Amino acid sequence: MSCRNLIDIQQLTNLKQTYLITVAILEGRYYVWPNMDSVVIVQALGKKEKTAVVKNSDCPYYNEYFTFDKKIALHDLLNTEVIVTVIQPKSIFRKRKILGLFRLDVATIWAEPEHQFFNKWAVLNAPTNKEGCGSRGFLKVNLTVITKNVSPGLPPVQEDNEIEGNLLLPHSRVSERFRAKFEFDIFRAEHLYDKKKPPSSHVVIAFGGNMAKTSVRKNTSFPEFNERIVIHDMYPVLCHRIHVRIYFGSNLYAEDFLPLSYVTSEDEEGFLPKFGPAFLHMYDTAGMEEYKGSILFSLRTKAEVVSVEDKEKNEVIPISPSTGRLLPKVILKFFIVIFESSALDKRFDGKISYRVSIGNTDKEEEYGSSQNSINKYISDKIDVRKINRNSYYSVIRERKPLLTLSVDLMDFRKRLYNLNMLEKIYDDLVNINICT
Structure with a gap:
């Protein structure tokens, strides 16, 4: 089974069992604040741990190991995040300051061979866009997800300790991260019902610690949004899922996610995440028992160069209605x-x-x-x-x-006809090859 298949939500179970997330904080390197006192804070499964203070070093050694455990269903576990933050602790003369952080969802770790990262260097990013877009240092970590009573694997012998070639990246051929702009065009939703009255609704896009939402459309079961949500982040993103949620006021009505592995190819001749315009069909948040409506949207990803003076937060921009070619009904x-x-x-x-x-x-x-x-x-x-x-x-x-x-x-018939023809051609070629 491929790593991509491992995170197919249709194959996951609601059965709860005890999972353990282990995080080893090994060392830091090239912190932008010279000779600083530093502490590393690790957050996972609703808990928080921290290392001891390392004083007067911009290349500190920590060598501390933390374990987080919780009884949880697998699909809920994969939606949680691990957040690692490097701080300069407060003293008599200064307040506590955040040097940088990285975050990734557990699905990214789960998709790795043996569900683990070993001896990987994570890039520390500024906590806000206003504080810069470049690297603020590197942190060497081990990350593992296992079930209870299963021993984690042993780290392999590392021949070199260089950052290049050992960056913390999802399972892909991409060797380094770069700035990217993710554009979500939210066009409309259909079949949204709230008991006995048309609802007021909005759409939320969330992934990799980013979250942005459309404006509210009032009193309609077929809202027209026609807005573009722009999110700036590094690529590859340290998450496997883009969450799409529909809210009625402050209440979550429906949620689904778009696996990044389904809409991108990270091979040498691959492409950045791209989707639609197409409908994403939403179901009850408790399972697949009830259809809750559909949302028409698209995703485009572009590499970008953002200077320190030209940083933008997540944006919401009005756009014209979809002119893309949709299948006839x-x-x-x-x-x-x-x-x-x-x-x-x-x-x-x-x-x-x-x-x-x-x-x-x-x-x-x-x-x-x-x-x-x-x-x-x-x-x-x-x-x-x-x-x-x-x-x-x-x-x-x-x-x-x-x-x-x-x-x-x-009307999907034309697509099915084309698919049948391609399968027939493939079968004929295979048979010809066998006969010859």
Whole structure:
């Protein structure tokens, strides 16, 4: 299994178990503040640890090891961050100051071979854009994620201690980080419903410690945002996921994420993260049980050179509506016949109904926004009888319940035709090669 497959959310389980994050702080080098007193603070899984103070050195040795543990589901663990900050502690004559920090999500560590980084130099960045964009020093670390009762691997013997070639980077062929500008064009959302009234909503983009949001669109289930969120950061980003969230006021309505490994290629002839315009379909934050709506957006990434005087925070800029080519929609009519159901739980004793939906079609009927009001997505009441003391079956005779739905969906047939043709060509070439 490839590292990219290891972080596929569809393969993760909700089962909670105890995970350990181990962080070894080894040494610092080339701190921009000469002969400083320094302390390293490590934050993970809601806990905080710190090293002892090393005095009067811009190349200090720490050699301290910390362990953070928590009982948590794997997909929740991968969404957490490890934050490492180098500070100059306060004294009688000065306040505490932050030299620099780095942060990465646990999914980045998990995607590495054996879920660990060994003897890697992390670039320390300024805590704010106003304090500069370049490196403020380097910190050598070991990072590991393991389950309880599993021993971490031993660090390999290091032939050299040079920074170049040993930078803390995601699993890729990129040898160094550079400044980049991530442009998220948020066009619109669809099928957002809040009980009995149209919601007021906004979109939040979050990754790598950055967070920015659109303005609020009030009282609509089909909001038009047409705004560009610009985030400045280093690339490769020390995270695997771009989180896309929809809020109703201050309440999280739906969340999904875009894996960076799906929208970029870091090979020698690869490309920077790029996506869409396309729809991202959102589901209930507790799982994949309920469709919550869709959001149309795109992502473009550009390398940039930012001088010390030209630093910008995250920006939100108005843009024109999407003019990108989207697939045409086609109206599909679905007919669903219920033949039988058995082994029903005893709590269904009495009468039951069957309900079917695709996306938010049932809610569209309820709110009167469906294009076709003749759909019958709920059956009439049907008797339930007892099989034994613990299970029941529905009494369906010759006349079967028929449910209908009319849904306008994107027409993917042309893509499927092209895919089928390419697969046929591939199979023919393989067969020709075998025969010859």
